[in-house]
Amino acid sequence: MEPTLTVHDLTRRFGRRTALEGVSLAFGRGVTGLLGPNGAGKTTLIRVLATTLAPDAGRVAAFGLDPADREQRLAIRRRLGYLPQSPGAYPHFTAFELVEYVAILKEIDDRRARHDEVRRVLAEVDLGDRAHTKVRRLSGGMRQRLALAQALLGDPDLLILDEPTVGLDPEQRMRFRALLSRLGASRTVLLSTHQTEDVTTLCERVVVMRTGGVVFEGTPGELAAQAAGQVWLTTTPPEGTFWRTPDGRYRTLGHRPPAAVPGEPGVEDGYLLLLGGEQVAA
Amino acid sequence: MTLTVFELRRMLRNPLIWAAAVLAIALEGVRAAQWWPDLTVVTLRAVTASTLVAGAVLVAANLAAGRDRRFPETLAALPGRAPSRTRAVLLAAPVVGALAAAVVIVPLVLYGHLRGPAAGSLDVWEALNGVALAALAATVGAALARWTPWPFTPLLVIFAFLALIFVNGLGEYGGWALPWIPLHDPTLGPRPSALHLLYLLLLAVAIGAVALLRHGLRLVPAAVAAVATAIAVPAIAQADYLPKPPPVACRQLDGLSFCPRAGYEPWVGRWAAALRPITSAVPPEALADMPALRQDTFGGLPQVWLTGVTEMSVAGRVATGVAGLEGGPACGKAQTVVALWLTGLVSGLEESAPADWTRPPDPIEKGPGWHEYPLTDSGRSSVSPGRLPGVVYDGADLVNARALLADPGAAVKVRANWAVLTDPATTTEQAAPLLGIAPIGGAKACGEAE
Numbered sequence: 001m002e003p004t005l006t007v008h009d010l011t012r013r014f015g016r017r018t019a020l021e022g023v024s025l026a027f028g029r030g031v032t033g034l035l036g037p038n039g040a041g042k043t044t045l046i047r048v049l050a051t052t053l054a055p056d057a058g059r060v061a062a063f064g065l066d067p068a069d070r071e072q073r074l075a076i077r078r079r080l081g082y083l084p085q086s087p088g089a090y091p092h093f094t095a096f097e098l099v100e101y102v103a104i105l106k107e108i109d110d111r112r113a114r115h116d117e118v119r120r121v122l123a124e125v126d127l128g129d130r131a132h133t134k135v136r137r138l139s140g141g142m143r144q145r146l147a148l149a150q151a152l153l154g155d156p157d158l159l160i161l162d163e164p165t166v167g168l169d170p171e172q173r174m175r176f177r178a179l180l181s182r183l184g185a186s187r188t189v190l191l192s193t194h195q196t197e198d199v200t201t202l203c204e205r206v207v208v209m210r211t212g213g214v215v216f217e218g219t220p221g222e223l224a225a226q227a228a229g230q231v232w233l234t235t236t237p238p239e240g241t242f243w244r245t246p247d248g249r250y251r252t253l254g255h256r257p258p259a260a261v262p263g264e265p266g267v268e269d270g271y272l273l274l275l276g277g278e279q280v281a282a
Numbered sequence: 283m284t285l286t287v288f289e290l291r292r293m294l295r296n297p298l299i300w301a302a303a304v305l306a307i308a309l310e311g312v313r314a315a316q317w318w319p320d321l322t323v324v325t326l327r328a329v330t331a332s333t334l335v336a337g338a339v340l341v342a343a344n345l346a347a348g349r350d351r352r353f354p355e356t357l358a359a360l361p362g363r364a365p366s367r368t369r370a371v372l373l374a375a376p377v378v379g380a381l382a383a384a385v386v387i388v389p390l391v392l393y394g395h396l397r398g399p400a401a402g403s404l405d406v407w408e409a410l411n412g413v414a415l416a417a418l419a420a421t422v423g424a425a426l427a428r429w430t431p432w433p434f435t436p437l438l439v440i441f442a443f444l445a446l447i448f449v450n451g452l453g454e455y456g457g458w459a460l461p462w463i464p465l466h467d468p469t470l471g472p473r474p475s476a477l478h479l480l481y482l483l484l485l486a487v488a489i490g491a492v493a494l495l496r497h498g499l500r501l502v503p504a505a506v507a508a509v510a511t512a513i514a515v516p517a518i519a520q521a522d523y524l525p526k527p528p529p530v531a532c533r534q535l536d537g538l539s540f541c542p543r544a545g546y547e548p549w550v551g552r553w554a555a556a557l558r559p560i561t562s563a564v565p566p567e568a569l570a571d572m573p574a575l576r577q578d579t580f581g582g583l584p585q586v587w588l589t590g591v592t593e594m595s596v597a598g599r600v601a602t603g604v605a606g607l608e609g610g611p612a613c614g615k616a617q618t619v620v621a622l623w624l625t626g627l628v629s630g631l632e633e634s635a636p637a638d639w640t641r642p643p644d645p646i647e648k649g650p651g652w653h654e655y656p657l658t659d660s661g662r663s664s665v666s667p668g669r670l671p672g673v674v675y676d677g678a679d680l681v682n683a684r685a686l687l688a689d690p691g692a693a694v695k696v697r698a699n700w701a702v703l704t705d706p707a708t709t710t711e712q713a714a715p716l717l718g719i720a721p722i723g724g725a726k727a728c729g730e731a732e
């Protein structure tokens with residue numbers, strides 16, 4: 001199947017700092033997780049893909065369209081849902097007004113259809129009963145859901161979400177995952193996150209970035225497999241970084257400590273080992 | 283268009299704009315209730331009050347057009363682009379601003395009109411200046427949001443506008459190029475209100491086009507800005523007061539001659555009524571030598587009339603003239619007591635004698651034989667701190683006049699002895715038996731604080 005979104009040899013610099021260097025990726029239908037520590041270049045990549053930032057070099061194509069061309073960029077935006085890392089909000093708008101404003105800018109011109117659509121996306125994020133509450137009266141989690149609602153407007157073919165689960169309580173996070181897995185069945189969803197749990201439960205594919213480049217691309221299972229033979233459980237605290245498990249044992253990554261038994265590797269283990277000892281220690 | 287309607291709906295619900303409108307109506311309504319309705323002044327004051335709305339609209343339009351700054355990344359990924367957002371605010375905000383200004387101006391003018399008899403004339407173009415001013419403020423607000431990132435800029439601009447408008451009230455510096463000139467000197471002739479309206483509208487168009495130019499140098503907005511400016515600036519540079527209207531014939535009433543300005547004829551009856559306690563208390567021959575009361579002249583009738591204050595001022599002028607006082611120290615004179623008594627018939631004699639008799643500067647020459655001492659903001663005469671213009675009296679004179687005022691038969695006594703009482707040589711002590719009062723004398727030299 002033709003990928004929805006491709007980037008080839010993408011480079012983006014901010015002054016002397018290189019945020020992206022030679023990144024090449026392709027995204028098709030389904031949910032793809034984008035993992036990486038702070039400063040890895042995730043948000044820069046997300047912004048380039050969302051057409052809000054032009055690359056210094058390299059090519060981007062979404063739906064076969066080139067965002068460097070003004071008309072094609074608009075055509076991409078018509079099929080795009082985007083939740084930025086700092087979505088912002090207008091405190092004096094009601095939830096309904098804010099989403100309606102975005103709906104208008106998404107060119108949903110028919111009033112009745114627009115209102116129906118606003119109500120639909122508010123219900124999707126469980127804010128239907130808060131439609132006429134001023135944004136300033138919403139909690140942080142509710143504002144995050146509101147920002148997510150605007151990204152869902154118009155049933156976009158491509159959904160790009162930067163840290164969407166920040167501020168959500170466990171129930172809302174579960175609800176969000178259910179929504180996203182449903183959406184991912186028929187469209188391309190790109191999810192930037194720090195939560196490896198989101199990746200484990202949601203993503204068919206995961207991309208790990210570090211210092212502006214891609215260091216892993218594969219399934220969550222493949223990422224977990226990176227840690228095979230490097231996850232250990234001990235009964236006494238080992239040297240280095242470790243954490244205590246609920247059964248009273250100590251879990252550590254890397255070299256085998258004395259008297260340790262192998263543990264089951266997870267996505268997080270693979271991710272941490274991929275990023276190296278620095279990140280493990282962190 | 284959908285976005286414009288959305289902005290229109292939001293603007294229409296903006297509490298800042300409507301709070302400003304309510305405040306403007308309340309403040310000006312309360313103030314207007316104390317003044318005789320003069321449609322010329324009422325219109326000017328209504329438009330001046332509506333500048334509050336213009337300020338609120340400027341801020342509201344600025345916030346609406348600057349909304350991108352609080353939502354930048356989300357908006358950047360949407361197909362609706364920044365120029366269309368600016369255009370929507372530029373279309374919606376002036377409409378709402380104009381509407382809110384009309385909501386202020388129309389009831390205030392109607393209130394003045396219905397309180398009648400209203401003097402002056404209603405200049406519809408003048409009223410529309412207020413509507414256009416609010417529309418202009420909206421475009422300025424939007425342009426500021428597009429060209430300056432600082433949230434305090436609108437407040438600075440509003441402050442600058444207010445300074446231009448109110449410190450420079452008669453348009454001395456900048457003339458008709460100013461957005462609004464709140465004061466009107468009737469001796470200068472009618473204002474070029476229609477031309478100023480055209481200027482404001484063209485300025486609004488030009489500034490709106492400048493706001494759009496922030497999104498890139500495009501031919502249409504650049505041309506619109508250039509053409510609007512090219513018409514507006516030369517047009518307003520030539521604006522001046524229009525030729526004066528023909529003088530109106532004087533009218534005799536109650537023995538006095540009233541000479542109103544054009545449009546102020548309805549007030550002649552009210553002027554006469556306000557002065558009737560004096561004209562009915564003095565012998566008819568005393569009024570024969572009174573000069574005609576001309577509007578806006580020194581010693582005559584003011585342009586505006588503040589109920590309760592202006593009566594005293596005008597009564598003082600007439601009483602001074604009727605009693606034959608010529609100005610300067612007049613303590614202890616019978617004619618001073620009579621003049622004060624006459625003014626007391628109109629507005630009571632509750633106050634103390636003024637302590638400060640410093641004379642104001644010379645009257646301003648407004649034309650051949652035409653001088654002006656405009657009323658202060660409170661409606662008091664700036665000519666003299668007392669109630670008799672140019673005449674210095676003291677607390678003893680006031681006490682004696684109050685004693686006369688307390689006597690119901692005083693008018694008969696004054697009429698019967700008019701010639702003696704108004705003789706400059708007659709002292710209060712000499713006149714006391716004629717007036718039936720027990721006079722007291724001044725404690726200090728005439729004009730010194732007691």
